[in-house]
Amino acid sequence: MSTSSDAAKQLQDKLEITKLHILDARADLKSYHFESLDDSTSGEGALSDPAIVASDVAAQILFLRKLKFQYLEQNAKDKYVKTIVSDDAPLITAASNEQIRLRNEEKKRNLKEEKLKLLEKQQDVRTLAPLVEEDYQKARSLTSLGTSLSAKILDAKLALTRLRQAHPQPRLTIATATATLDEQVIQMQALDDELQSSEKQMEETKQKIKAEMREVERLRAVEKEGIAELEHVGKEGGDEDPRLGKLYDWLQAALTAQRSLLSLESSRAESENELRLTYKIVSPFSKMPKELVLTLLFVPNTRQLASASARLDGVELDLGDMIYAPVQANDILTLVWSVYACVKEREARSVDL
Incomplete structure (x- = not known):
């Protein structure tokens, strides 16, 4: 009996010396440094594939089982050996085996419940993983958007600070700008109404001028006929013809009407060969009439027209080629009428502008 007990003690000593306890292996596994592994042999590129990772996990689970x-x-062997070699070995009965069986069944039932919970958790993870990924992508995009908006806000604040420095008080606000715009709209409407009334008055004035010019042409024809008849009567009856007085009165009336139509104020001979005619240019858009002075120069001791000049309110007018043809033709009426019409047209054009 002593020999068997010595053998059992020797076996127990050998088992303790060999360090077969799984707890020591667990402690070594936890304390092991995996950072020292070579990257070339770790298979980091292969672990990026989910299928390879799944097969690797399955192999590790099989190994752990x-x-x-x-x-x-x-x-179990260790406990069995200790039970055999021990002097006070516990008594194993059917009741103790039944208790062990019940405990094992309870542990199995708990394990099964935990496995079911684990499966539910895994299913929840598979279901929620795409949603979490989607929320993550949204959060990531919102984060980048927030970063860009923060940068834009800083740039806007910097630009606003520069504008405030460049444009000190008082600054134009939206209210003042709106009020100024309303005032300008009212002024534009008033100016538009004034422009329409001015255009209407100008059109009426043009019609009046055309009617007066037709009357002037008619009076010119009448004047020419009267002059011709006067010359004819003078040649036939002499200076004592009684019709001369009536013709003279008629001629004076015609000249007065012509002067009133052409606004002729005065005609004065400055010298033997210079005649100065003064006209009043009346514009419906001007309160004060303007004075037109037309100077006619003749060849001395003749009735041949040499040149002409005009001044409007003391300002010399550039007549250009307008007087060339009438001067060459010695047509005083055409010259006077052309200058007068040109000045009236310039006045109307300046009003339009």
């Missing part, structure tokens, strides 16, 4: 089985086997 085998390791767990070996641990349970060795633990």
Whole structure:
């Protein structure tokens, strides 16, 4: 009996010396540094594939199951050996086996429940993973948007600060700008109404001028006929013809009407060969009439027209080629009428502008 007990003690000593306890292996696994592994042999590129990762995990689970089985086997052997070699070995009865069976069944039931919970958790993870990924992408995009908006806000604040420095008080506000715009709209409407009334008055004035010019042409024809008749009567009857007085009165009336139509104020001979005619240019858009002075120069001791000049309110007018043809033709009426019409047209054009 002593020999068997010595053998059992020796076996127990050997088992303790060999360090077969799985707890020591677990502690070594936790304390092991995996950072020292070579990157070339770690298969980091391969682990990026989900299929490879799944197969690797399955292999590790199988290995851990085998390791767990070996641990349970060795633990059972250890307990069995200790029970055999021990002097006070516990008494194993059917009741103790039944208790162990019940505890094992309870542990199995708990394990099964935990496995079901784990499966539910895994299913929840598979269901929520796409949603979490979507929320993550949204959060990431919102974060980048917030960053860009923050940069834009800083740029806007900097630009606003520069504008405030460049444009000190008082600054134009929206209210003052709106009020100024309303005033300008009212002024534009008033100016538009004034322009329309001015255009209407100008059109009426043009019609009046055309009617007066037709009357002037008619009076010119009448004047020419009267002069011709006067010359004819003078040649036939002499200076004592009684019709001369009536013709003279008629001629004076015609000249007065012509002067009133052409606004002729005065005609004065400055010298033997210079005649100065003064006209009043009346514009419906001007309160004060303007004075037109037309100077006619003749060849001395003749009635041949040499040149002509005009001044409007003391300002010399550039007549250009307008007087060339009448001067060459010695047509005083055409010259006077052309200058007068030109000045009236310039006045009307300046009003339009």
